[in-house]
Amino acid sequence: NAGVMQNPRHLVRRRGQEARLRCSPMKGHSHVYWYRQLPEEGLKFMVYLQKENIIDESGMPKERFSAEFPKEGPSILRIQQVVRGDSAAYFCASSDGETDTQYFGPGTRLTVL
């Protein structure tokens, strides 16, 4: 049973480009969470999605950032017109919605030049 998958593992973008991060939850999980982690800091909640629905996006900047979790396919976190301050590790986690335990993917390390 594969765990949470994220790709790419590393992504380099120049300022102004778009970054697209993908997350495939564990089999049987329909709840996906995205977090951002800066060096030496904890995980900051960004957005919580269920299939085709955004449940809570209170941690996500209102501009340039968007997330989706379509009926088919992975969840996608999209950052438009990236800036240097977007450089961070972005982790995705999934749960089955029955328990509170989240399982994390390996993360995508975004570097903006």
Place this chain on the structure above:
Amino acid sequence: EDKVVQSPLSLVVHEGDTVTLNCSYEVTNFRSLLWYKQEKKAPTFLFMLTSSGIEKKSGRLSSILDKKELFSILNITATQTGDSAVYLCAVVNLSGTYKYIFGTGTRLKVLA
């Protein structure tokens, strides 16, 4: 504002020592508290605690929750170099949606 505070921020010990990591919280509508271990990649799940006073144990690791005093501790006995990691505490807030609030973590380094 909901918050989770972990202490100490960092800790250096020698193999064989016992360590206690602390996590205190202030959240509305507490639901559960979780501990994770993060090495250089994804956080891995250690424990989930929902009830006060009931110790959860896994090998050399154990954890307990005090819902009256709003804190949890994670104990590691007979530490090994492989225990070196950042230990994260997260609290689940039942208000609105199930939002997870993470502390900044305790960075543990175990020296041989």
